[in-house]
Amino acid sequence: MTLRLLLVGLPLTILFGAIFAYWLLPLSWIGATLLAVIISPTDAALCKGFLSEPRVPVRLQEAINVESGLNDGLCVPIFLFSLPVVVHGENATLSALSWLFFRELSIACVIATVVTWISIVLMRKAKTHHLFATTTSPFLFIGVATLVFSLTQALYGSGFIAAFVCGLLFDRFYDDPIKDTLLKDSEHIADFATLLIWTLFGMISLNLFSQGVNIDALIFAVFAIILIRTLPIILCLMRSDTRLHERMTLAWFGPKGLASVVFILMLMTTMNSDVSLIIEAAVYTVLLSIFMHGVSTCPISLSFK
Numbered sequence: 616m617t618l619r620l621l622l623v624g625l626p627l628t629i630l631f632g633a634i635f636a637y638w639l640l641p642l643s644w645i646g647a648t649l650l651a652v653i654i655s656p657t658d659a660a661l662c663k664g665f666l667s668e669p670r671v672p673v674r675l676q677e678a679i680n681v682e683s684g685l686n687d688g689l690c691v692p693i694f695l696f697s698l699p700v701v702v703h704g705e706n707a708t709l710s711a712l713s714w715l716f717f718r719e720l721s722i723a724c725v726i727a728t729v730v731t732w733i734s735i736v737l738m739r740k741a742k743t744h745h746l747f748a749t750t751t752s753p754f755l756f757i758g759v760a761t762l763v764f765s766l767t768q769a770l771y772g773s774g775f776i777a778a779f780v781c782g783l784l785f786d787r788f789y790d791d792p793i794k795d796t797l798l799k800d801s802e803h804i805a806d807f808a809t810l811l812i813w814t815l816f817g818m819i820s821l822n823l824f825s826q827g828v829n830i831d832a833l834i835f836a837v838f839a840i841i842l843i844r845t846l847p848i849i850l851c852l853m854r855s856d857t858r859l860h861e862r863m864t865l866a867w868f869g870p871k872g873l874a875s876v877v878f879i880l881m882l883m884t885t886m887n888s889d890v891s892l893i894i895e896a897a898v899y900t901v902l903l904s905i906f907m908h909g910v911s912t913c914p915i916s917l918s919f920k
């Protein structure tokens with residue numbers, strides 16, 4: 616199910632998003648694609664009530680969680696490929712995109728594997744020699760994740776995918792009685808950093824609304840929430856073993872979150888007329904997603920028996 620969401624649902628979502636953006640907004644095809652890539656990643660953190668509800672089937676929770684952890688990393692190569700084309704008018708070729716995608720994924724997997732393995736070995740040795748301080752270890756977990764992300768980005772890989780793979784490897788190969796406690800403490804630190812980014816996004820949104828509302832961009836945001844995510848996911852799951860209720864749930868729960876905000880912040884470093892419109896439409900989509908997915912999380916979670 617997760618592979619369907621990532622390998623079929625995600626490309627279809629980007630395609631549908633680009634078509635709607637090109638149709639509704641005065642953007643070129645590559646600009647419409649860039650906007651579609653920005654709003655395609657999902658953020659499971661915005662539907663925690665759904666992920667923690669005992670009534671919801673575990674496979675749905677895992678599918679949404681894993682999809683949100685990987686789809687932002689898969690979008691990064693397309694984002695980095697589209698950005699210079701939109702901003703500087705550089706030429707776009709399929710071979711260049713394929714090479715960029717392969718390079719980003721391979722570098723991310725290699726660095727995540729090597730750094731995680733070294734970190735686990737060092738942590739075990741530190742624990743054996745009584746050098747492991749449980750009161751400061753949560754910062755060590757955050758430090759490893761930051762190191763993996765930064766090193767991967769410095770070597771032109773996908774830091775998002777590297778960080779997610781690092782987390783999977785830690786969960787699989789690091790066995791320690793206090794692991795769950797340390798991870799929970801690390802999440803508190805990560806949540807604080809996330810709040811800082813959301814605060815910055817709030818300031819950007821407030822400044823954007825102070826300049827007026829672009830009706831075309833707002834209409835696109837409505838389409839992005841209601842159709843651009845739901846139709847591709849329903850199509851990609853049609854011949855799967857999921858029930859209609861489960862397919863509709865997976866199709867709906869595509870909240871736009873931190874990855875989209877990071878893409879928006881990266882895009883703000885290079886401003887022109889097309890980029891301004893893309894930022895405006897993306898901001899509206901994220902804000903609308905926060906509201907609509909937020910108010911629907913509890914009712915949909917409780918609809919499962």
